[in-house]
Amino acid sequence: MAKNITPKEQDYSQWYLDVIKVGELADYAPVRGCMVIRPTGFAIWEMIQKYFDDAFKETGHVNASFPLLIPQSFLAKEAEHVEGFAPECAVVTHAGGEELEEPLIIRPTSETVIGHMYSKWIQSWRDLPILINQWCSVVRWEKRPRLFLRTSEFLWQEGHTAHATKEEAIEEAETMLEVYRRIMVDYLALPVVIGEKTEGERFPGADNTYTCETMMSDKKALQAGTSHYLGQNFAKAFEIQFQDKDGEMRFAYTTSWGVSARMIGALIMTHSDNDGLVIPPRIAPTKAVIIPISTNESKLNDEIIPKAHELKALLNKVLGGRYVQVDTQFHMRPGDRFFYHLQKGVPVRLELGEKELEGQKLRVVRRDTGEKTDVLWSDIETALPKLLEDIQNSLLERAHNFRIENTHKVATLDEFKKVIEEQGGFIEVYFAGTKEDEKAIKDLTGATSRCYPLEYENERGKCFYTGKEGARKSIFAKAY
RNA sequence: CGGGAUGUAGCGUAGUCUGGUUAGCGCACCUGCUUUGGGAGCAGGGGGUCGGAGGUUCGAAUCCUCUCAUCCCGACCA
Numbered sequence: 001m002a003k004n005i006t007p008k009e010q011d012y013s014q015w016y017l018d019v020i021k022v023g024e025l026a027d028y029a030p031v032r033g034c035m036v037i038r039p040t041g042f043a044i045w046e047m048i049q050k051y052f053d054d055a056f057k058e059t060g061h062v063n064a065s066f067p068l069l070i071p072q073s074f075l076a077k078e079a080e081h082v083e084g085f086a087p088e089c090a091v092v093t094h095a096g097g098e099e100l101e102e103p104l105i106i107r108p109t110s111e112t113v114i115g116h117m118y119s120k121w122i123q124s125w126r127d128l129p130i131l132i133n134q135w136c137s138v139v140r141w142e143k144r145p146r147l148f149l150r151t152s153e154f155l156w157q158e159g160h161t162a163h164a165t166k167e168e169a170i171e172e173a174e175t176m177l178e179v180y181r182r183i184m185v186d187y188l189a190l191p192v193v194i195g196e197k198t199e200g201e202r203f204p205g206a207d208n209t210y211t212c213e214t215m216m217s218d219k220k221a222l223q224a225g226t227s228h229y230l231g232q233n234f235a236k237a238f239e240i241q242f243q244d245k246d247g248e249m250r251f252a253y254t255t256s257w258g259v260s261a262r263m264i265g266a267l268i269m270t271h272s273d274n275d276g277l278v279i280p281p282r283i284a285p286t287k288a289v290i291i292p293i294s295t296n297e298s299k300l301n302d303e304i305i306p307k308a309h310e311l312k313a314l315l316n317k318v319l320g321g322r323y324v325q326v327d328t329q330f331h332m333r334p335g336d337r338f339f340y341h342l343q344k345g346v347p348v349r350l351e352l353g354e355k356e357l358e359g360q361k362l363r364v365v366r367r368d369t370g371e372k373t374d375v376l377w378s379d380i381e382t383a384l385p386k387l388l389e390d391i392q393n394s395l396l397e398r399a400h401n402f403r404i405e406n407t408h409k410v411a412t413l414d415e416f417k418k419v420i421e422e423q424g425g426f427i428e429v430y431f432a433g434t435k436e437d438e439k440a441i442k443d444l445t446g447a448t449s450r451c452y453p454l455e456y457e458n459e460r461g462k463c464f465y466t467g468k469e470g471a472r473k474s475i476f477a478k479a480y
Numbered sequence: 481c482g483g484g485a486u487g488u489a490g491c492g493u494a495g496u497c498u499g500g501u502u503a504g505c506g507c508a509c510c511u512g513c514u515u516u517g518g519g520a521g522c523a524g525g526g527g528g529u530c531g532g533a534g535g536u537u538c539g540a541a542u543c544c545u546c547u548c549a550u551c552c553c554g555a556c557c558a
Binding site: 002003004011013014017021028030032084085087088109138140142143144149150154156222223224225226258259260261262263291293294295332333334335336338339340342351353354355363365370 | 481491492507515516517518519520548549550551552554555556557558
């Protein structure tokens with residue numbers, strides 16, 4: 001048991017903060033609500049970026065960079081958008097030693113500037129679709145910040161596309177949702193539920209919002225990514241028009257979609273334990289660490305360390321990257337070095353000492369279960385990739401089972417209240433209520449609608465709240 | 481932004497109520513020796529604007545005012 005981490009059973013929030021601190025993922029910045037992502041945390045973000053960026057390119061998107069500062073008047077052009085974002089915008093009023101004629105907002109999201117640019121770039125149906133993504137940070141002034149989950153400035157990716165038809169734009173929003181789902185499941189081992197947001201939970205300015213919802217190990221829900229079908233709302237506000245094949249001028253249909261560094265919070269709260277971080281191998285910047293051990297200095301320097309580097313080179317070649325490290329912290333004793341990597345969530349530890357040297361093998365220890373095995377040097381290049389995949393699969397399976405076990409079906413409000421109070425987790429219900437009904441349920445139980453899962457798109461039943469027939473199946477939960 | 485709590489070395493804390501030597505201790509850090517396969521032992525050592533700013537007082541970590549930050553519970557959101 002780690003002595004520098006509060007057990008999650010004792011205080012979940014404190015556990016989360018301790019894991020971040022001990023794992024050296026992030027630290028507080030001098031400004032309230034802002035965080036510094038430290039090298040260990042940023043390396044995870046870089047892994048996340050790599051997989052998502054590759055998938056965006058694979059689906060035909062290109063990267064660009066739009067400015068941080070946006071004229072305040074832009075925000076006001078779309079009524080719902082301004083209502084949703086104005087309260088959390090940071091505004092620049094002075095620059096160059098003078099008061100600005102028009103204040104500038106620091107982007108809370110970029111629909112408006114990008115819409116402005118798209119209107120300049122798009123003339124003809126031949127200019128469509130336009131498929132651009134940007135990796136950047138945005139600022140939303142948060143009342144209650146939490147490291148990674150909700151900070152005033154956060155790193156994210158925002159894709160913005162414009163299309164000639166409604167169908168194509170909806171398909172884009174759904175395609176990107178599926179891209180998100182696939183990467184979260186396959187790489188981050190986050191078993192997400194994808195679905196549609198209710199009206200009350202929709203993005204300000206969207207006609208429809210899709211979401212990836214995931215369950216944390218305290219049974220609360222976390223939105224890990226969203227994709228929006230924006231209809232013609234922004235096209236009309238920013239005059240994104242094109243001349244169609246028939247010669248008519250038409251407004252384009254736009255989408256936007258994003259995932260943020262919040263996913264690192266999701267990773268922590270899904271997989272980590274009371275000893276610290278547990279990082280799924282595919283997203284782990286360091287997938288295995290070789291720890292040379294010996295009290296015999298000449299043996300250590302002449303045989304063990306060279307062998308460690310040789311194995312590292314071999315394994316990196318097999319894994320296709322700089323994923324295996326050799327631990328050279330010889331001022332620390334072996335136990336300290338084991339703990340160091342354990343707490344940073346490195347999926348596999350490879351011990352190389354005199355015994356292993358003798359037997360031409362490695363002591364292999366997996367982070368998730370602590371299970372130990374011995375593997376011959378000659379077998380490690382096939383055994384390690386296989387073990388990493390095993391760990392990846394077992395983390396996903398465990399998280400998936402956890403969600404299934406903590407998902408409850410109820411039919412009445414009384415049952416709903418009882419389950420939320422006594423068990424928590426996800427609640428599946430048929431729901432046909434309004435925005436106001438949702439608010440009432442939240443006031444009563446603390447739970448909100450997370451989404452209408454696409455999985456149950458065609459199922460209908462009687463609403464647990466209003467009693468109306470023909471209601472869609474929805475998931476409710478307490479959420480971050 | 482409302483309610484509650486907390487700020488003393490990198491981390492955890494004693495001291496604060498009842499003002500009074502040089503602010504004490506554990507972990508971590510530095511040096512040396514002995515150690516070394518799941519958080520080592522001994523000896524020596526370095527590190528503090530007591531969150532910050534004012535004030536009261538002969539004297540403030542301690543009392544008063546203001547302020548900043550963090551945590552928890554709400555309202556608002558990736």
